[in-house]
Amino acid sequence: MRPGRRIREALTDLWLVGPGVAAMLALIFVPVALVAVLSFTDYQFGARSFRWVGLENYHRLFTDPIGRKAVTNTLLYVAIVIPFSMTLALLVALGLHRLAQTMPRLSGILQAAYFLPVAATLVAMAIAWQMLLHPSIGPVNAVLKQLGLPAPDWLSDRGLVLYTLAAIGIWQSVGYNMVLFLAGLAAIPRHLYEAAAVDGATRGWERFWTVTWPMLGPTTLFVAVITATNAFRVFETVATLTRGGPAFASDTLVYALYREGFVYFKAGYASAITMVFFVVMMVLTLAQFALIERRVHYR
């Protein structure tokens, strides 16, 4: 007896969707669940036993001065990188978009130049930054001294190091955001500017404020989420330039996670940091999905 049509269809569905779902379960959901379980233990990497410690790991992350420092440093870093990176990227995109109408080749070259930091390996770039910012033999301080300005210890002054890393983070993300804004600008229909001109908006600022900026709204929100996601993940520059130092002044969430898990072997605590990071990323991703939905609405 052949199974009914419905059952056969259900089996086909299962056959089509099953492998993908199984891979996702095995490679994403199961490990996340394991990490979630570990985060309630004091498990040490390689140890033979562990103890349940409840919420102690989470409590420690938000109360221990070093744990809290990693959280606040990350938030401060994100709070600096998002506005600066987006504003600079928007300015560059507007300039290059305009330039493309008169000198398309130069505009293309400049676009490539701005995009270079994105394409280059950040670890290699970090080493270049380290030499540039060397307090006594670095070119940056040599120029500052020539100008009679103070020559700070960019990477080893506790009060300054996080801002230096944020500046490098901005440098690195401007090119990427610029490309997104350029795409947004190219998608604005010309007739809107013509309509605005008919209504009397002829000056650059008026055109920007009445047409460009509202039309870039969805792009801007999208760029904000992408920048936030990347900024929260800051790791390479911290690991190669400062190792979270001096004295934890540039410790960030992901670096702390690496340090606790792979240097201190405290797998339980590192798992708790991972879960907090996971939740932040989840919220940002959901926001991103919601925004992409909104974007369709504008068309």
Add this chain to the structure above:
Amino acid sequence: MRRLLIAGLMVSAAGSAAAETVSIRVHYAIPTIWAETQKALEAAFEARHPGIDIVLDGPAESYAEGVQRLLREAVAGTLPDVAYVGLNRWRILEARGLTQPLDGFLGDRAAAAEAGYTGALLSLGQYKGVQHALATSASTLVMYVNPDLVARAGGSMEDFPTTWDGVIALAARIDALGDDIDGIWIDRHDWRFQSLLGSFGGRPMNEDETDITFDDEAGIAAATLYRRFAQEAGMKSYGDDQARQAYPAGTLGIMLESSSLLARFQKAAGSRFEVTVRKLPIAASDPSRVYFPTGGSAIVMLTDDPAKQKAAWEYMRFVTGPEGAKIIVENTGYAPTNALVLKDESYLGAFYAANPQAKVAHEQVAEHAGPWYAYPGAEGVAVTDLIAAALVEITEGADPETRIKALAETLRERLGMKR
């Protein structure tokens, strides 16, 4: 038919010979320093012991990564038979019960000392009286000096200061030479602090590791050095990478760093100036209390199969013996960890004649090698970063005595020493 018989016999003979060959899997780290050395050790050992086949695992990039890999392999049941690990890291393996005690193999201590394993060298791999590891390469903190800057500051290498006061005064004069010239630099780091502590005759912990002892006079004196380097000699707050660029560039007068960096500095400095090594000043009133914590690597036995253990011990004895030590010293520049090679000129006499700076560094290891204390328990590695952070604060102006005492209290709490 006869031929066939002979061929058959030969095959079976070859088969049984193959069965007698024991293969030993060896783990090591840092291929940039060790890859060539490991191959040389393997070739020399196999020439001596045809029945033992050495199989080198792909190296780990660093000692930290190497230990991670070993722990993963322990969980998966695929541990190698022997492993080279950082001298401050074998305790991580010991704490998880992975290392095999070596006392049974070493025999009595008098015989071991005869074979070049002196008490000081053995102490690097001991915990609670049990031998878990044997040192294979050693380095201690030394002073790298730029003789040109010393001369410009009115000093000379002949009467180079041998007290901390003298070193600080000279560093201050070098620092005054110009805006872009620095007098002295030391990393704010657990191992460096333990080294200064040792110069004052102090110890980080008591004998049975149940209490922190660096908040005594010696510890405060060691921490005060950091304060004085910054205050009197203008020490900058460089990270180690930055300082390792500045010294070979010729802008740093005195750098306190690991003796293992000698070859790297000589290469980086090129013909700019002659990289010169000086031993650390000894500040303790009782010089017999002085020791310098020793960095480098040690070899541990991980296999629990008796047949493999026997072969593994042959290998360990070879690489820690005079012949192995000669190969390691000549290839890596680390100090030897077998006393015989220092007594007998025939091993390293030519090497030291060609490398007089290495000789100075290696003498200090031979005179004052001592264990690099690893703090016990789950928080053991984490607290070394707290020590580093406290040293940063002291360098930047915190009172050494108050800060070191507070640090010791924090460590007692984190390490569960308070009952």
